[in-house]
Each structure stands twice: as C-alpha cells, then as structure tokens.
Amino acid sequence: MKILVAVKRVVDYAVKIRVKPDKTGVDTQNVKMSMNPFCEIALEEALRIKEAGFAKEVVAVSIGPSQCVDTLRTGLAMGADRAIHVEASSSFLPLSIAKILKSLADVENPGLIFLGKQAIDDDCNQTGQMVAALLGWPQATFASKVVLDKDKKFATVDREVDGGLETLSIDLPAVITTDLRLNQPRYATLPNIMKAKSKPIKKMTLEDLKVDIKSDIEIVEVTEPPKRKSGVIVSSVDELIDKLKNEAHVV
Amino acid sequence: ISTLILAEHESGSIKPQTVSTVVAANQLGESSSVSLLLAGSGSSLQEAASQAASCHPSVSEVLVADSDRFEYPLAEPWAKLVDFVRQQRGDYSHILASSSSFGKNILPRVAALLDVSPVTDVVKILGPNEFIRPIYAGNALCRVRYTGPGPCVLTIRTTSFPVTPVTESKKATISQIDLSNFKEEFVSRSRYVGQSTQDTERPDLGSARVVVTGGRALKSVENFKLIENLAEKLGGAVGATRAAVDAGYVPNDLQVGQTGKIVAPELYMAFGVSGAIQHLAGIKDSKVIVAVNKDADAPIFQVADYGLVGDLFEVIPELLEKLPEKK
Numbered sequence: 001m002k003i004l005v006a007v008k009r010v011v012d013y014a015v016k017i018r019v020k021p022d023k024t025g026v027d028t029q030n031v032k033m034s035m036n037p038f039c040e041i042a043l044e045e046a047l048r049i050k051e052a053g054f055a056k057e058v059v060a061v062s063i064g065p066s067q068c069v070d071t072l073r074t075g076l077a078m079g080a081d082r083a084i085h086v087e088a089s090s091s092f093l094p095l096s097i098a099k100i101l102k103s104l105a106d107v108e109n110p111g112l113i114f115l116g117k118q119a120i121d122d123d124c125n126q127t128g129q130m131v132a133a134l135l136g137w138p139q140a141t142f143a144s145k146v147v148l149d150k151d152k153k154f155a156t157v158d159r160e161v162d163g164g165l166e167t168l169s170i171d172l173p174a175v176i177t178t179d180l181r182l183n184q185p186r187y188a189t190l191p192n193i194m195k196a197k198s199k200p201i202k203k204m205t206l207e208d209l210k211v212d213i214k215s216d217i218e219i220v221e222v223t224e225p226p227k228r229k230s231g232v233i234v235s236s237v238d239e240l241i242d243k244l245k246n247e248a249h250v251v
Numbered sequence: 252i253s254t255l256i257l258a259e260h261e262s263g264s265i266k267p268q269t270v271s272t273v274v275a276a277n278q279l280g281e282s283s284s285v286s287l288l289l290a291g292s293g294s295s296l297q298e299a300a301s302q303a304a305s306c307h308p309s310v311s312e313v314l315v316a317d318s319d320r321f322e323y324p325l326a327e328p329w330a331k332l333v334d335f336v337r338q339q340r341g342d343y344s345h346i347l348a349s350s351s352s353f354g355k356n357i358l359p360r361v362a363a364l365l366d367v368s369p370v371t372d373v374v375k376i377l378g379p380n381e382f383i384r385p386i387y388a389g390n391a392l393c394r395v396r397y398t399g400p401g402p403c404v405l406t407i408r409t410t411s412f413p414v415t416p417v418t419e420s421k422k423a424t425i426s427q428i429d430l431s432n433f434k435e436e437f438v439s440r441s442r443y444v445g446q447s448t449q450d451t452e453r454p455d456l457g458s459a460r461v462v463v464t465g466g467r468a469l470k471s472v473e474n475f476k477l478i479e480n481l482a483e484k485l486g487g488a489v490g491a492t493r494a495a496v497d498a499g500y501v502p503n504d505l506q507v508g509q510t511g512k513i514v515a516p517e518l519y520m521a522f523g524v525s526g527a528i529q530h531l532a533g534i535k536d537s538k539v540i541v542a543v544n545k546d547a548d549a550p551i552f553q554v555a556d557y558g559l560v561g562d563l564f565e566v567i568p569e570l571l572e573k574l575p576e577k578k
Binding site: 011016017019026093094095098120121122123124125126127129130131132133134136138139141142144156159160161162163164165166167168169170171179180181214215216217218219220221222223224225228230231232233234235236237238240241243244245248250251 | 395455566
C-alpha cells in the first residue's frame with residue numbers, strides 16, 4: 001500500500017505575524033516558513049504505519065510556489081520515500097487544492113491519504129473533507145489514534161469531537177486528517193537530511209493534472225483584530241473579589 | 252435569501268449552537284426563510300424536531316430525515332443528505348452549520364459535492380455574501396466575499412452569535428423528508444464504533460457563563476482539583492491550556508485555545524497560564540478576564556481585565572473561602 005501525505009508550507013508557528021499596511025494580507029516576506037505542524041503530524045503517522053509494515057511507500061505532496069521544495073526536502077529528511085511538487089500560485093482555495101490532490105490520487109492510487117486537519121495560516125479546516133468527497137472515499141477527520149487491520153481493509157480511528165472521543169471504522173482507501181495529539185513528529189537527523197538530497201522530487205503542473213481552478217471567494221481585506229486593552233493589577237484577593245462583585249458584576 | 256441549517260441535536264433536544272446558527276442566518280439579510288434539517292432516527296429525533304420548531308421565531312420549517320442510516324453523524328451519508336434535500340426542496344441560497352466538530356466535519360464535504368468553496372468559522376456577517384473570519388489563530392481577521400453562483404456554504408463560530416431570549420412564540424411546520432430515492436453508496440463503508448464522553452455535572456465549556464482554567468503551573472492531576480473546586484463554587488466549567496493537557500493533568504476535550512475550544516464566557520479566570528497566542532486566540536471574546544500568575548511579565552496580563560501577581564496555591568484557597576456562594 002502507498003500513502004499520500006499532503007504538506008503545506010506556512011509561516012512558522014512561532015512567528016508573530018504582521019498584517020500588511022495596505023490590508024491585502026499578512027506579510028510573508030523575509031519571514032521564517034516551515035511545514036504546517038498538523039502536516040508534520042500527518043507525515044509522522046504515515047511513516048509509522050510504513051515502519052510497522054503496513055505500507056510500502058510514503059509520498060509527500062506539496063502544492064504552491066517553488067519554495068515548497070524546501071518543505072518537501074524536510075519531509076524527505078523525515079523519511080518520505082519521494083515527493084511531488086505541484087507548481088501553483090499560493091492563493092489557491094482549499095477546493096482547488098482538493099481537486100489537485102484528487103487528480104494526483106487518481107494517478108498514484110494510494111490506500112490512504114493523510115492531511116493535517118487545518119493549516120495554521122488560513123485556519124480553513126476544509127481540504128481533507130473535500131478530497132474525500134471528490135474521490136467518493138470515507139473520511140475520518142481530527143484523528144488522535146489510527147489503527148489499521150492486518151489485511152489493510154479498514155482503519156479504526158479515534159476522532160477528537162466536542163465533548164470527547166468518537167471511534168469510527170472506515171474502509172480503505174480513505175482520507176484521514178490529523179489532530180495534535182495523534183503523535184509527536186520526529187526531527188530529521190543530519191544523515192537523513194543528507195540522504196534526502198538525493199531522493200526524487202517530481203515536478204508537475206496544473207496542465208499535467210488537468211485541474212480546473214476556480215476562485216469563487218475574494219479576499220476583500222485583512223485587518224488586525226481589535227486589541228483588548230489591558231486592565232488593572234490588583235494587589236490582593238480581597239481587592240479582586242471586590243472588583244468582580246462591584247465593578248464587573250460577574251460574581 | 253433562503254437558508255438551510257444542518258441542525259445538531261442530542262437526546263431529544265436541539266443543541267444551543269444550532270440556535271446560534273439560526274441567529275446568524277437572520278443576519279444574512281431581510282426576508283430570509285430558515286429551514287432546519289434534522290437527521291437521525293426514532294423517537295428522540297421526532298422529539299428534537301418538535302422542540303426545534305419553536306426554538307426561535309425565525310425558523311420557518313423543520314425538515315426531518317428519519318432513517319437508521321442517520322443514527323450516527325457520519326460525514327458521508329449526512330453530506331449526501333444535505334445535497335439530496337437541496338435538490339428536492341429547491342435551491343437554497345445559503346447552507347449553514349455551526350463550527351462545531353460536527354459542522355466542521357460535514358459541511359466542507361457538502362461544499363465539495365456542490366463544487367463551491369465554503370467559508371468556515373464565520374465570526375461576523377456583513378451582507379448576504381460578505382463575511383469576516385479569523386486567520387492565523389485569530390491574529391488577523393479576513394474579510395471575504397463569496398462570488399460563486401452556487402449556494403453559499405458557511406460554518407458559524409457560535410460564540411460570536413449569542414442567542415438573546417425571545418418572548419414571541421411561534422411554531423414552525425414540521426415535514427418529513429421522503430428518503431425513498433435517497434441513494435447511498437457509502438452504506439457500511441464508514442461505521443460508527445463508539446464514543447467516550449466525559450460525564451460531568453458541570454456546564455459545557457463552550458457555553459458556560461464562567462470558565463476557570465489551569466495551566467502547567469498546577470503541576471499535577473491532584474492539584475488540578477483546586478481548579479475544579481473553584482469552578483464548582485462559581486457554577487462554571489473547567490478549562491486547561493495545551494501544556495496542561497499534554498502533561499496529562501486533564502483530558503484533551505478541556506483544552507481552550509485555537510486548536511481546542513473557543514470560549515466567550517462572562518467571566519474567564521486563568522491560573523498559572525502564561526498566555527501563549529494560541530491560548531489567547533481562544534479566550535479573547537470573554538467579557539471579563541482574570542489572570543493569576545507568579546510571573547508579573549506573563550503575556551496573559553496584557554489581555555486581563557484584572558491581574559493578580561501571586562502564587563495560585565495561596566490565591567485559589569483564599570478565593571474558595573471568600574467568594575460568595577453561587578446564586
């Protein structure tokens with residue numbers, strides 16, 4: 001079985017973002033970029049499944065500008081066998097990304113597609129669900145545990161839902177999106193980083209995949225959220241209770 | 252404007268987040284009709300439907316899809332059902348659900364079936380096709396316009412659309428959806444196995460009036476009882492930071508923040524919470540924020556209405572002793 005993992009290049013999670021003065025978006029010039037943390041978890045899970053003997057090959061895919069190759073190199077250094085880079089504008093909507101992934105899945109025939117549950121830039125939380133719909137495959141979103149049966153016919157997945165955990169059993173091929181507590185992604189070791197340099201990254205274009213890109217959402221403006229003004233520092237529990245009672249009226 | 256809302260219900264009653272979604276639907280424009288779609292099976296579904304009919308005066312009709320296939324909220328048949336209802340009942344201009352784990356799971360799948368881009372996590376509605384949604388963990392707000400020809404598919408962040416009590420009572424019509432032509436290619440390809448929920452007497456984190464949260468500074472499961480005791484005293488819910496969850500002090504469904512629950516209570520009390528941006532993104536709509544931390548430089552103090560620099564192990568017992576009993 002082959003596992004396809006979609007990885008997105010995003011502004012590093014530790015960077016404090018700045019909204020551009022012209023309100024067209026968030027400044028990504030000269031900002032540290034990394035693999036989306038949820039995608040790292042997705043890739044880690046695929047690698048563990050391979051290491052447990054359930055998969056033969058892990059293929060990392062990234063869709064976006066040429067710098068996505070860096071993200072793919074990271075994925076290869078973590079342990080992916082090969083990578084595919086689909087050259088595209090970075091402003092594609094999740095629906096278009098889902099169509100590209102669907103088209104790749106038609107070519108690659110993976111038994112599983114792993115994605116992060118959301119990207120930490122646009123926070124959309126849509127792509128996995130949409131790929132599953134387009135392929136007509138079952139989906140298990142927000143996974144915190146994935147167990148494959150020995151014949152690789154189905155996966156038992158714990159999902160993080162409001163108020164607890166839900167367990168589903170889904171037939172393969174299927175789409176799984178990963179939540180934070182599924183695993184702790186590995187760091188790439190230096191020897192593996194060196195080895196990754198010789199692993200293949202295949203370039204593909206939208207024409208190769210025959211995907212029709214649609215843009216039915218327009219970004220009007222991006223602004224900073226209103227700042228909460230900081231309040232007062234109280235000096236004792238008595239003063240705090242007094243404020244909560246007589247000023248804020250909340251207790 | 253005609254809106255179809257995919258409703259959530261449990262044990263025979265409609266969930267509060269669905270009522271918030273109705274409130275949001277009302278803001279899409281004048282003369283909007285609102286249809287609530289309830290799927291499920293058996294008597295608890297019918298009970299929920301009759302309650303849904305009078306949950307808000309702007310609900311114009313309640314559609315009921317009663318079948319064993321909808322016993323559990325599996326994304327595959329439910330997404331298909333929304334498309335089926337849309338084809339049967341005429342074109343809706345908008346299809347909505349709340350941004351709960353239920354809505355986030357199903358609605359993007361619906362949108363892909365309809366070949367439209369959804370707008371998820373809407374916090375403000377500016378017009379029938381213009382919305383604001385947070386990006387970068389709430390560190391920026393993105394104003395978007397939907398320009399497609401198909402229905403506009405939205406998930407609604409319910410804490411941004413509070414339900415105000417209404418006195419007017421009105422009962423919407425209830426109709427059963429005829430499912431005889433509902434083809435479902437997913438039968439048994441996706442199966443519900445079970446659910447583990449935290450049984451608790453406390454109010455739900457997402458809708459509680461008071462939330463008391465503990466961070467890693469609590470140091471242990473035993474110490475976290477202090478947070479629980481204080482929540483109990485205030486009639487509130489217990490929350491935790493990601494660090495406290497990762498350290499194993501509490502189960503993960505108590506996590507507050509961008510990757511956990513978004514809360515907007517009247518009173519939010521944070522103990523031993525430093526205030527990582529991910530956490531602040533999940534609490535910034537709270538009415539009053541109280542922070543207690545030993546570190547006077549903790550970022551949480553920059554957003555707190557009332558800060559107290561001190562040791563939580565002294566402050567909480569004193570609060571427990573001196574706070575008035577809940578009403």
